[in-house]
Amino acid sequence: MPPSKGTGHPLRLLGVYAVLLAVIYALVFFTGDKSPEPKLGIDLQGGTRVTLTARTPDGSKPSKDSLQQAQQIIESRVNGLGVAGSEVVIDGNNLVITVPGEDGQQAKALATTAKLYIRPVLTSGQAKPGGGVEQQPEQPGAAVPGQPGAEVPGQPGAEVPGQPGTPGAEVPGETPGAQQQSAPTTAEQAPASDESSSGAAAQNRVFPAPAQAPSTPAPTPEPAQPTPGQPGSEQNTKQEIADAKALRQSTDQQVLLQAMQTMDCSKPDPLAGNDDPNLPLVTCSSDGTQVLVLDKSRIDGQDIKDASSGLNQQSTWVVNLTFKNADAWASLTKDYLQKQVAFTLDSKVVSAPVVNAGPQLGGTTEISGQFNATTAKELANQLKYGSLPLSFATSEAETVSATLGLASLQAGLIAGAIGLIAVLLYCLLYYRMLGFLAGFSLVASGVAVYGIIVLLGRWINFTLDLAGIAGLIIGIGMTADSFVVFFERIKDEMREGRSFRSAVPRGWARAQRTNLSGKTVSLIASVVLYILAAGQVKGFAFTLGLTTVLDVIVLYLVTSPLMMLASRSPFWAKPSVNGLGAVQQIARERKAASGTLAGTGTR
Structure with missing residues (x-):
């Protein structure tokens, strides 16, 4: 049978993905600070804290509504899309800003603009x-006082x-x-x-x-200038x-x-x-x-x-x-x-x-x-x-130590590596050599995710914390689900008596509908969670949605083309290689049984 739409040129699709990876890592190594490392959140690398003390013209306490409005505006400034890992909390009549990293000047600059x-x-x-x-010198022909719109030569x-x-x-x-x-x-x-x-x-x-001006102007009071370290210097x-x-x-x-x-x-x-x-x-x-x-x-x-x-x-x-x-x-x-x-x-x-x-x-x-x-x-x-609805005086920036630290980061990465190895072993044991194709797709997906996270750290100040790492690990399981659905649809086709070559495109046509439905549900859940959540949960929802979208891209540009190439190869068609010998045996037994029944019915 002819290949299904979108699978006739697997090498082209693989080439498109290779170009995407090349573009991503060209941006990583040749733009911005050129650092290939992602930005880490407060829980992993620590941060800087600045306290803002509200000031009102009459010296009274600021209203709760004005503090909340200022909090929302400053939070949109320091946290961008909600994935920068920064925190802005109300503490009495103060706002406390905590940002990842040790750039105290940057943290203070975030709150220097008010009215x-x-x-x-x-x-x-x-x-x-x-x-x-x-x-x-006097400007000849100066505008007449009281006429702000007068043109000045x-x-x-x-x-x-x-x-x-x-x-x-x-x-x-x-x-x-x-x-x-x-x-x-x-x-x-x-x-x-x-x-x-x-x-x-x-x-x-x-x-x-x-x-x-007149030589003896009306007397006016001299403003008191606060001296740093003395009362009145902060407020x-x-x-x-x-x-x-x-x-x-x-x-x-x-x-x-x-x-x-x-x-x-x-x-x-x-x-x-x-x-x-x-x-x-x-x-x-x-x-x-x-x-x-x-x-x-x-x-x-x-x-x-x-x-x-x-x-x-x-x-x-x-x-x-x-x-x-x-x-x-x-x-x-x-x-x-x-x-x-x-x-x-x-x-x-x-x-x-x-x-x-x-x-x-x-x-x-x-x-x-x-x-x-x-x-x-x-x-x-x-x-x-x-x-902002209020003016603020800023305190000196202070360093905040990591609440979890590099040990937790290493533990999270080890957990992700163990999950990846477990998925690969399962695929190898159950699908034989086809498991290598699944493993290659996982690696291709991981390489792309890493580069994108580095770039997002530069572009939208995205920081990777443990919640985000958890979202990435869950993405590994979701990617493995795509392989399982695809491989099982191929088995279904072969149970009906089709060869490996013809079962792959038919199985893909059936599997992609199932996978797209599942990914759509996951993406909707991620978007809703991102909109409704706050703090680190936003980072989890963001990485979960990111891996969901990338999973679909990898499925179409890597997994499917690899399987199409394998279906056309005599080597991959061998039951000892693809692990589908038992399914082919079942198909032969069903065919023989149906032939026997047909022969009995003619007597």
């Missing part, structure tokens, strides 16, 4: 060591020095890929006689420069926050200008995460090189739907933003065309790009500048996950 606002930039200046700003789109990541240009979603062309220009570098260049660093000024007092607000958040232009002149970006910020979005703000860039005066918030960070990094049409790294409320972003870009808007996290500016076109419709935009893959991804993560 995110998008504020227009009114004016800015270079920060001086010890406090204050470099004097900026100068060099449109000039980069603003000191802004992390680029601060360069903001390109509208309608014209993705457009790039900032003008070179960075600062007030210090430009001649004072050149209007366009001298005003580049202060092109967003909407009130007179600090140099024009600022109500008085410190109140003093900082009185100096740096006011509707009085003179107060803001004086605050700009006295702002010291090198000291800890008592206002961090406690600024009032309905008032202007004097603050620093996150790298401490600039002092900026910002208008009241126009867009809350929770309005950012998504943020991602990627390459544009010019093959340069950019950050793509999508907003929930398209009208708010369109209005902001219309009012501040060729001016800066600042993204502030915990009262510090992480990016202040220039709006190069407006209004930007559709709720999408692109931030471009001097990004690389790392800085673009960092800014995208800050903007995507930067809006």
Whole structure:
């Protein structure tokens, strides 16, 4: 009989699987950190723990709902798809984050972003060591106070020095890929006689420069700066926050200008995460090189739907933003065309790009500048996950020892090896040489699973813990089930009198329906368990689902083609080789018995 559909070219199918393995291990050895080892979970290698202490503007205790919301947001940040092995738990008024590994800085960075606002930039200046700003020449033709949308003469789109990541240009979603062309220009570098260049660093000024402020401004309190190791360094007092607000958040232009002149970006910020979005703000860039005066918030960070990094049409790294409320972003870009808007996290500016076109419709935009893959991804993560209902102070990272350790890992791997050997021995004893084909398929599946786990550790931060190892071991048994079903269907066909050559494709046609039904049920169970479960159970469900899908691939691309090749070989057709002699004997006896009955019936 002709082979069933999909089995006519077994060598091609085996070649496809070989190519897949080659691609997987090319990615393992030639991309990322090139380490061929999977990431291990907290229970196997230990981790790092950071405690976050909630801060509220009035010093009161945070509400339970706000803590739970913050927990969910931070958990989505540190645990990704739920298989990173990280934990975020509520402990009283604190959140405790535990991540695998010993990278304490990474663990603390996961919680550094809290309250995110998008504020227009009114004016800015270079920060001086010890406090204050470099004097900026007055911008001729500055916009009239109270008209934030007024256009400011100068060099449109000039980069603003000191802004992390680029601060360069903001390109509208309608014209993705457009790039900032003008070179960075600062007030210090430009001649004072050149209007366009001298005003580049202060092109967003909407009130007179600090140099024009009255010589005797209204007295304002000096904010108390907490000293590390002293009370208030971890959680600022109500008085410190109140003093900082009185100096740096006011509707009085003179107060803001004086605050700009006295702002010291090198000291800890008592206002961090406690600024009032309905008032202007004097603050620093996150790298401490600039002092900026910002208008009241126009867009809350929770309005950012998504943020991602990627390459544009010019093959340069950019950050793509999508907003929930398209009208708010369109209005902001219309009012501040060729001016800066600042993204502030915990009262510090992480990016202040220039709006190069407006209004930007559709709720999408692109931030471009001097990004690389790392800085673009960092800014995208800050903007995507930067809006929390609370501000937090972080403790020092502490190392957490492995709860189980390498001994448990070795025990789990030994258990898996014993299970694999037991399956192979069973196949060899019961199916003779066909057991070698089953063993080859198991090895092919294991090699692919290992490479995929290594890659998932890099791509989605997947960590392998004991629960995940248990899922892999169960996958071995499920793969063996596929062989058993296939081989038994071949026996059924041979009992009906067919040869080994014709029984294999017919048995495959019957076995694949049974196997697909069983794998579908297992996959559904894995998906439901993954959705409903939490913690390490997610890792178990993930690896179980992964091995289920890979089992189907191996069944079609390895096991079935190998059996088709064996069925066409005189060597494999020998009963002493395939172990099917007893089945063939039963078929002959049935045929002889049916012939005898037929002969008796004719008399």
